[in-house]
Amino acid sequence: MIAVIGLLLGVGLGLFLKPDVPIGLEPYLPIAVVAALDAVFGAARAFLDGIFNDRVFVVSFISNVFIAALIVFLGDKLGVGAQLSTGVIVVLGIRIFSNVAAIRRHLFHA
């Protein structure tokens, strides 16, 4: 319940405040969202597995977002930003897919 409240609160904040992303951080926002999505799906799977932990979730969330942004930042500085973004997206995408598959097995027993 509190999770749903938190999600709705975040959506409301984002829609209501419409925070203006600084132009320097703009390229890192999409990759940060994908990394956060990975953390969220991982947490959901852990929750369904019965091993969820608040602290682990928060730490993995922050570190995922931070490292994803850092990798893209480094790639930009080295001139391979697009390739590194693609790599990060591929890895996170695979993780998200397998997590979602596990969640699906939990929910539908299929």
Place this chain on the structure above:
Amino acid sequence: MSEQLVPQERRDDRVLPDQVTMGLLPYLTAHAVDEDYAEVAARRPDGPGRTSRPPIGVAGAVALAVFAALAVTAAVQTSQNSVSQEHERRALVDQVKQRKAAVDADRRTVTRLRAETRRLEAELVRNSRDSGSVLAELGLLSMRAGTAAVRGPGVEIVVDDARDATSDSSHVLDIDLQKIVNGLWRAGAEAISINGQRLTALSPIRHGGQGITVNFRELTRPYRVLAIGDRLTLPSRFVDTTSGQAWLDAQRQVGLRFSMRTQSSLRLPAANLPVFRYAEPGPTAQEKRSS
């Protein structure tokens, strides 16, 4: 290299971690969820085997809220960007249309100006033809008026006082020169000069001071009269005129010296005429009629 590694790997495969033994994609799939969850759960007193799900705390809810805000912000940003890109594209399209219209207008202007240039060039050609004829007329008129130097065939008349000049009648007088000039004009001379003074409509031949003045310049004898005209007919026609007859009489009676020779080429200078300051061209015949 792999030949050396393969037997070792086979011996030690029980201790090697999954990162080494598995391929990248299977490892990613197998370890999709953070292993910290499992480790933390294993350290719990009630062990991993429990069935009840642990509750989601405030920290987790805050992290979810941050995630939702991030996602919404990214979505809003992307849609805004696409909207602004669409605006920019439309503005660019408008600009392109405007510039195209401007280019078309400029092209029309160029075409118009080209036509005008052609017209003006034709006019210029016509005008230069006209001005050529005007210039030719001006040259003719200035030759006639004596303001232009001329050359051509003609006669040279040299007159002088009698050898033993005692009385006035044995000197060449202004009236004698006037007679010669009038006779030459009668005989068909086109241009006359006396001692280098070109005769015009305003040239007086007077007696003044020590001798004769022409164009208000004093002349010294002998007097050399040059006349351009038909050198075959000019001498005989001159002699036929009354002034020519009078001169022949004077030559016989008084002894004035007179000699006439035809010349194939004579050069007559231009006259120094005063600048017109009061006279203006009169109305032409057409203007007279219209007024």
